[in-house]
Amino acid sequence: MNDLTNQVAVITGGGRGIGRSVAEKLAAQGARVVVTDIDEANARSVASTIEASGGAATPLRLDVSQSSAVTALMSHVEETFGRLDILVNNAGIAGTPVWVDQISDEDWTNMLNIHVNGSFYCLREAAKIMKKHRYGRIINFSSCAAVTGLAGMAHYAAAKYAIVGLTETAAKDLGAYNITVNALKPGVIRSALTEGFLDLAEGPLTEATPIRQIGEPADVAQMVAALVSPACGFVTGCSFIVDGGFHLVNKMDETMMKILPAGTGV
Ligand SMILES: NC(=O)c1ccc[n+]([C@@H]2O[C@H](COP(=O)([O-])OP(=O)(O)OC[C@H]3O[C@@H](n4cnc5c(N)ncnc54)[C@H](O)[C@@H]3O)[C@@H](O)[C@H]2O)c1
DSSP states (O other): OOOOTTOEEEETTTTSHHHHHHHHHHHHTTOEEEEEESSHHHHHHHHHHHHHTTOEEEEEEOOTTOHHHHHHHHHHHHHHHSOOOEEEEOOOOOOOOOOGGGOOHHHHHHHHIIIIIHHHHHHHHHHHHHHHHTOEEEEEEOOTHHHHOOTTOHHHHHHHHHHHHHHHHHHHHHGGGTEEEEEEEEOSBSSGGGHHHHHHHHHHHHHHSTTOSOBOHHHHHHHHHHHTSGGGTTOOSOEEEESTTGGGOOHHHHHHHHHSOTTTTO
16 A cells, blocks of 8 residues: 655545545545545544544635635645645536536636636645645546536536646646646546436446446545555656546447447446
8 A cells, every 4th residue: 555654635625525535545545634625514524534543634624716715725734734745636516517608707717716726726836835845746637528528518628628738737847846747537426516417327327338337436536546656756747537438438339239249348
């Protein structure tokens, strides 16, 4: 198991879902995790669970879209712990599916504020601390929506494509300081964010996915743990799809399944 003893990790949106799983995973590997979320009660609950199982966790309220709040939080982290090794830019919202010509200014701006501005503010402030120690691991959350686009989610997809640009450029700007910056592109992962979608489509989606499973938050947390491990010290500026192979699926496959002998691929 990877040993993160003495490392400090800030996780945004750590109060539930994938962020919660990431916080628990990194804490189980010895990191002191700062569990931040706009929902302070959830952040506290996650931190309590971690502490109860022997880990070290500090809950803090943070709305990532507020630049001054991010700056204050990162200063607090530096003053308290004297270092920051890992930043997981996970906070996000799905928004409401809507045709592209019907997206309001407010919804568009809110989506970009949380995902793009939020990831940028956190990355910028974290990098200032990490540069002093010439070490850092930054993981940004993009999405499979930034592989093929996603019907009805132009605001979400645009934000998630922007995060790839941020990741690739930050990797160049920070590499000389031994700070790696990578992105994850999860497919459909079981969480509050995808609850409604899975209610509608869990069966067909499971069947269509090459691995024949819906992703769980722990599947994504494992990838975060891999990217902050020494094994990935030479990996930067990359985006990793975590979707059980679903991005490979296309309409041609359905026809091929009808042509192939029964049982093939099962
Ligand atoms: N679940 C999926 O299928 C999936 C797929 C691709 C990408 N993602 C991305 O993974 C990340 C986590 O998603 P999830 O499925 O765990 O969602 P979730 O809704 O379960 O959790 C998101 C967390 O972010 C917090 N949050 C929302 N706005 C915030 C803000 N302004 N500041 C701070 N915290 C805020 C929420 O309170 C919540 O705790 C998101 O960036 C999401 O876009 C998820």
